[in-house]
Amino acid sequence: MYCSSRLLRYILCVISVICAVGGCLLIWYGAWLLESLEDQQRVGVLDHGEQLAAVLCILLGCVIILTSIFGCVALGRDSRTMLICHAVLLVVLLVVQFVFFSISFAASRDTLPDTLRQGFDDLWDPQHAGNSSLNTYEQWLHCCGRNSAEDYIHLDKELPVSCCLDLDCTKPLNLFMTGCELQFKDYLSAKTANFHSLSWFLMLTEFAGSVTTCYLVDSIRNHRDRVRFYN
Template sequence: MSLILLKRLVLFLSALLQVLGLILIGYGILLLYTGNTYSGGLVIIIGFVIMIMAIFGFKAVMSGAPIRILVYVVAVVLLILTQVVFLVIVSHGIKDGISGIISDGFERLWEVERNKSGALAYYENWLHCCGVNSSEDYWIIHHAIPSSCCLDNKCVDQSSVYKAGCKAAFTEYFDDKFLVFKIVCWLLVIGEAVGAVLCCLLYSNLKNET
């Protein structure tokens, strides 16, 4: 593989890693918004570290200095190991933590709903759900099913009432978002591994030229 082609491939991967790092930062902000401060902060930090590493790799390749490229390879290998450990440990922690937050949040909303109708209306309209667990929640507290529980806000009959509870609907929504996080993380690991191999080849070629 030619030296010019190697440089172009590494530069392309560096740009791609910067984009994925930005996506990871965005996901971390989402975690902060949902109340998971610790996990959200960690994800944002990793996103920033990845972006900084990608920029450093870009500059190292542009400089053509073998020692800088070697330092970048070592740093990337350490970063990959850190990410794999983080992904294995935190993936379960984030999901379990968020599940608890979702459950507590909807239980608090339901307490409000008992005293003042409309507390769940936003989620019912957004997620096409009804009550915390199902529409039967309203029958239990002797409240009429609100229009937000029905298709087009029109409760014509039982068939027009949304079947899913809002807690389950929101959990499913978050699971989809969590899947994006895992995909981005594994893409980062794969991209970094490929980049490290290419940088090793680049380092070898540059050393042979000197």
Template sequence: MGLTETTVKHLLLLLNFVYVVLGLSLVGFGVFFLVYVTSVSIGENVAGGLIIGLGVVIVIIAVFGCLAAMHEAPRRLLIYLVAIALLILTQLLFLSMVSHGTKDGISGSINDGFERLWEDELKEPGALAYYESWLHCCGVNNSMDYDVIHHPLPKSCCAENKCLSSESVFKVGCKSQFVDYLDSRLLAFKIVCWLLIIGEGIGAFLAWTLLISVKNQSRRDNSVWM
């Protein structure tokens, strides 16, 4: 085995290890999406499940790619190449959905979700308490929401649950705070996806190079025996 082939093999193994790490990051983001976003959004559990599924598929393909590289199996390398190509197309589709559907889809669902929470707050105070404490916010739009409905400010609207003065009250509404928080997480998702796509493109090139090298070596071995 020549040095070039060895280098390609080691680089492919390293890249697939990186795929595993990034794939697990996507699984973690999908779990976050299910736990936090679906509690106020409508139908976002589907998106969270798809993200988790994508992360799991990436990990499986990465492990398969490691085995294919270690065993230098031509058929496995070819299957790996096809899987990588399909994976890149899937991730581009995900990125397109996130880029074009976030404002109208997710944000629209968040609006509906917070409207439902506010209706629950009117019936039974405390529906927004979790988000107010977590995001340091007050009401849906701002702290004045409670004045409109003639409800006293809940402790969750204040720093350390102590409404000692007007300075200790969170003025920003929970809806805008949640959208900003989600946007930051979606940005991280986009960055991870683009890193994966770039890395997978490099990995596909290395896998193709290793496949050609293995086939050439096989032909040379056969010609020697002939």
């Protein structure tokens, strides 16, 4: 039983280190997300909740690191109470991350910002002469119309300069052919791909850590009961 307890301690120590590294990566992702918002602000695109997501990622990363440190302290003190608290914290973090993952996954597949939806509505409105919100997205994402540049042609509307590279429509090759709906979804998918991979990695690691902690607590209890019995 002693060898089993020692092995479990080694495993839990490694898991704690891995969780701490994952927490650091989550903090880095949140910082990168905040930095990437500067490009949106330059062209006047509104924040789509990315700033809040970035802050939550940084906070979650900090909590994961603190939980890992707490687990190492619990191992060093060989405290059953602290180890049980550590297992509970890991389960709570797992649930929170699963909720974040579900929201992020759903948003990357189906969600469009209200400003972009309004731009699409204005595009199909024959009475609407301008389309500033859609033009902003076209310039930012290098796209044109909702489905493609043909949207303007079918609606007998003049192609805006935002549909062309460097706002220069004199050259046919400068025209953006991809629609903004698909381009925005690709943008979200690309931004959330790293978060989704990191979330799965952390959730599996935290699950393994909580299970290992429970086995270690049971092993410590059995060892102490055996010592008291023989003494």
